[in-house]
Amino acid sequence: SYELTQPPSVSVSPGQTARITCSGDALPKKYAYWYQQKSGQAPVLVIYEDSKRPSGIPERFSGSSSGTMATLTISGAQVEDEADYYCYSTDSSGVFGTGTKVTVL
Amino acid sequence: QVQLVQSGSELKKPGASVKVSCKASGYTFTSYAMNWVRQAPGQGLEWMGWINTNTGNPTYAQGFTGRFVFSLDTSVSTAYLQISSLKAEDTAVYYCARGRVAAPWGQGTTVTVSS
Numbered sequence: 424s425y426e427l428t429q430p431p432s433v434s435v436s437p438g439q440t441a442r443i444t445c446s447g448d449a450l451p452k453k454y455a456y457w458y459q460q461k462s463g464q465a466p467v468l469v470i471y472e473d474s475k476r477p478s479g480i481p482e483r484f485s486g487s488s489s490g491t492m493a494t495l496t497i498s499g500a501q502v503e504d505e506a507d508y509y510c511y512s513t514d515s516s517g518v519f520g521t522g523t524k525v526t527v528l
Numbered sequence: 529q530v531q532l533v534q535s536g537s538e539l540k541k542p543g544a545s546v547k548v549s550c551k552a553s554g555y556t557f558t559s560y561a562m563n564w565v566r567q568a569p570g571q572g573l574e575w576m577g578w579i580n581t582n583t584g585n586p587t588y589a590q591g592f593t594g595r596f597v598f599s600l601d602t603s604v605s606t607a608y609l610q611i612s613s614l615k616a617e618d619t620a621v622y623y624c625a626r627g628r629v630a631a632p633w634g635q636g637t638t639v640t641v642s643s
Contacts, residue, residue: 456629458573465623466573468631477631509573513628516589517563517575 425449427510427520434526441497443523445510448491455493456511457486459504466509470495500527530554532624532634539640540614548609548637550624557605558582560627564598564609567636568620576622579607614641 427447435441445455455473458466468477470486473493483498497504505527510520535549550562564576577588579598586598597610607624621636 458630460573465633465636466625467633468629471629471631507572511573511575511630513575513630516587517578517630519565519573519575522572 425518427512427518429508429510429520429523431521432524432526434528435497435500437502437527438499441500441504441525441527443495443497443508443510443525445493445495445520446491447493447512447518447520449512450488450491450493453512453514455486455488456513457484457493457495458509458511459506460509461506469508497525500525502527530626530632532626532632534622534624534634534637537638537640539642541643542614542616542641544614544641545610545612546614546639548611548622548639550607550609550634552605552607552626555626557602562598562600562607563625563627563630564607565623565625565630565633566620567623568617576609581607611639614639616641 427445429445457470459469460466469480469484473488474486485496487494508523531553533551538546540546558581561578563578566574576592579586595612599608619641621638623636624634
């Protein structure tokens with residue numbers, strides 16, 4: 424099986440840009456997905472297929488992927504964006520990244 | 529709207545079994561696979577595997593073979609996760625999540641294993 428590595432934490436001031444990276448050898452061949460998990464809640468999909476945003480997700484969330492790294496960007500972070508974020512990749516089997524705690528203060 | 533509703537919290541003794549349900553609504557159940565995901569206390573998300581809702585064929589991740597069984601009842605649009613010979617380290621929140629994209633998710637079922 425393969426692994427997806429994320430930084431443990433990212434801090435950002437309100438209104439600034441937060442970037443969360445996800446590194447994995449399989450990413451050049453597979454899509455990345457991103458999930459937001461607020462404390463005590465189930466995860467919510469915020470980006471799929473590297474860069475697509477589901478309906479209802481604010482435009483400040485965007486995704487990109489290049490080579491072995493995928494990136495989730497929160498442009499103009501809000502206090503309510505404070506959460507854990509996980510990348511995920513799958514074809515016949517799935518794997519989640521190690522998770523990143525985003526603090527907005 | 530698409531919704532996954534899971535069964536309630538469980539408290540079990542070591543060695544017992546538990547069966548978690550995930551009832552789907554708002555879409556054709558057999559059109560999407562179902563994933564199962566574990567989250568131990570204070571830990572990250574761990575993909576357990578998925579089940580093909582058309583054929584019933586399960587795929588288990590490494591570390592989730594033997595004691596873990598995925599099953600279906602398509603007549604009631606429900607997927608199940610059964611864990612046997614429970615251990616303390618099985619204490620976790622278990623989630624179901626629809627399809628390749630893994631969205632949406634159920635609300636989670638807390639399984640606590642304690643003597």
